[in-house]
Amino acid sequence: MIDSESKPSVADGRTVPDWDGGWAVMRQIREALRCLVERREPRQIDLRGQPFAPGDLERLLGWLGRGEVAATVTALGPTRVWESAIPGVWVVEHRDGEERPLALQIEVAEVPAILRSQPEDLERALALLDERLGASSAGQL
Structure with missing residues (x-):
């Protein structure tokens, strides 16, 4: 898993570091956030497809920082989701069943x-709940 816990974050008041690879992504994030605010339109940015120089991805994630919310979804493999220190900007990391990286967005x-x-x-949830309620209450609803 990518660790950005010890990197500088937005919350600590630092300015954007001087690194080339993250500027294009930061502009995409800013535009996506504008669309979310103005039109409630969510967007995804594929980080694996970006032309990062060595270390740029880690610097970007470090600069975004970590917010208060994190979750793990277990399906075909683990998907880890965490909100950055910028509300509404989430990092989504998909891995396969053997923990190999599949996607990072x-x-x-x-x-x-x-x-x-x-x-x-x-x-399906409604049907399941009805089934369980029917089994326990024998038609009391």
């Missing part, structure tokens, strides 16, 4: 898509 959203319940899951 910045998601600018109120809540990352992977943490939202899918409509088909909600339908």
Whole structure:
């Protein structure tokens, strides 16, 4: 897992470090955040596809820092999600079942898509709840 715990963050009041590779991504993040604020339109930025120089990705994640929210989703492999120190700017790291990196993204959203319940899951949840309530209350609803 990428560790940005000890890197400088937005919250500590430092200015943006002098590094080339992160500026293009920072502009994309700023534009995505503007779209979220103005139109409630979430966006994703693929970090693996960026032309970073050695160390730029770590500097970017360090500069973004860590916020208060983190989650792990276990599906085909672990997906780790954490909010940066900038609210609404999330880091989403997908790995396979053997912990090999698959994707790394910045998601600018109120809540990352992977943490939202899918409509088909909600339908299944209602049926499951009805089944469990029926089994325990024998028609009292």
